[in-house]
Amino acid sequence: MITTIVQFALAEPISLEEAAKRFQSSAPKYHKLPGLIRKYYIRSEDGCTAGGVYLWESREAAEKVYAGEWRARVAQLYGAEPVISWFDSPVIVDNASSGTITAAA
Numbered sequence: 001m002i003t004t005i006v007q008f009a010l011a012e013p014i015s016l017e018e019a020a021k022r023f024q025s026s027a028p029k030y031h032k033l034p035g036l037i038r039k040y041y042i043r044s045e046d047g048c049t050a051g052g053v054y055l056w057e058s059r060e061a062a063e064k065v066y067a068g069e070w071r072a073r074v075a076q077l078y079g080a081e082p083v084i085s086w087f088d089s090p091v092i093v094d095n096a097s098s099g100t101i102t103a104a105a
Helices: 016-030 059-066 070-078
Strands: 002-009 036-043 049-056 083-088 091-094 100-103
Touching: 002 059, 002 070, 016 036, 016 070, 049 059, 059 070, 059 083
Parallel strands: none
Antiparallel strands: 002 049, 002 083, 036 049, 091 100
């Protein structure tokens, strides 16, 4: 499994309410997206940075999305180019799902 952290610096701070509104508008695009296990929308406390934390089945699944029209859509919605950081996720502890621990391999 792969985790990506996507961040973009905003030209002007965004309120939590406005961020939630924008996040809600894009959330349906991620519902049942092939290869995506989970997505968390994020906003810094000062409202100057926004983005998402994604858990993917594979790097290939993530790259397929990030290489498409996704980058242009994000830049248009938030006015900034996304920066993507990549991480291997060999073990995941999920306390929300009865405390399950999942190993990637």
